[in-house]
Amino acid sequence: MATLREPVKIFIVQSLACFETPQQVVESVKQEFNLEITRQQAALYDPTKATGKNLSKKLTDLFYKTRADFKDNFESIPIANKVFHFKELQSIYDDYSKNRVMRAKILKQAQGLIQMGNGVQSGLSEKEQIEVEMKRLELEKLKREVNPPETRPPEEDYKISLNPDEEIPHEPIL
Numbered sequence: 576m577a578t579l580r581e582p583v584k585i586f587i588v589q590s591l592a593c594f595e596t597p598q599q600v601v602e603s604v605k606q607e608f609n610l611e612i613t614r615q616q617a618a619l620y621d622p623t624k625a626t627g628k629n630l631s632k633k634l635t636d637l638f639y640k641t642r643a644d645f646k647d648n649f650e651s652i653p654i655a656n657k658v659f660h661f662k663e664l665q666s667i668y669d670d671y672s673k674n675r676v677m678r679a680k681i682l683k684q685a686q687g688l689i690q691m692g693n694g695v696q697s698g699l700s701e702k703e704q705i706e707v708e709m710k711r712l713e714l715e716k717l718k719r720e721v722n723p724p725e726t727r728p729p730e731e732d733y734k735i736s737l738n739p740d741e742e743i744p745h746e747p748i749l
Contacts, residue, residue, distance in 0.1 A: 579616075583608055587620045588634050592641035597621075660688055 579587075583604060590600045597614040604612050621627040622635045630638070664685050671677040 579610075579612070583610060584620060584634060585637065587612075587617055588630075588638045589641045591617070591621045592638045593645045657688065661685065664688075 586607065587600055587604065590603055591597070595603070597617040600617040601612055601614055604610055604617070615626070618624055618626045620630060620634065620638075622630045622638050664681055668678055668681045668685075671681065
């Protein structure tokens with residue numbers, strides 16, 4: 576096993592924190608530093624694995640800081656960015672200038688991307704989106720109760736609130 580200098584160790588830790596596999600790290604180290612290491616040696620620098628449990632405090636902190644930054648800034652990855660998708664679709668669309676069928680498929684894909692962007696909130700599932708929307712509505716209701724508006728909207732004049740044990744009235748309420 577080769578003894579690694581500090582810059583190489585930092586490079587390995589940051590690469591692993593960005594979810595690269597040990598094999599990808601080995602190839603990156605070979606390309607970047609012209610240094611041959613093994614997958615097992617690279618895995619020693621991942622504190623989330625059993626082999627990396629003895630990693631120094633400094634490198635462990637660097638790993639978790641890099642991972643948090645990576646997760647928070649996933650938009651900086653081109654393929655995770657909507658603009659990147661639209662640019663790619665535009666170039667493909669331009670390539671198929673005479674093929675109407677392919678152009679229609681590309682337009683449909685772009686439309687799906689637009690709709691997906693309108694419906695998805697930071698990668699939440701449909702159930703989670705509904706729960707978030709329900710919580711938002713509950714918060715709005717509580718805000719109205721705490722700070723009632725000066726005038727009531729006309730649609731609220733006709734609302735009847737019933738307790739669970741009450742029945743719907745048979746006569747109009749005036």
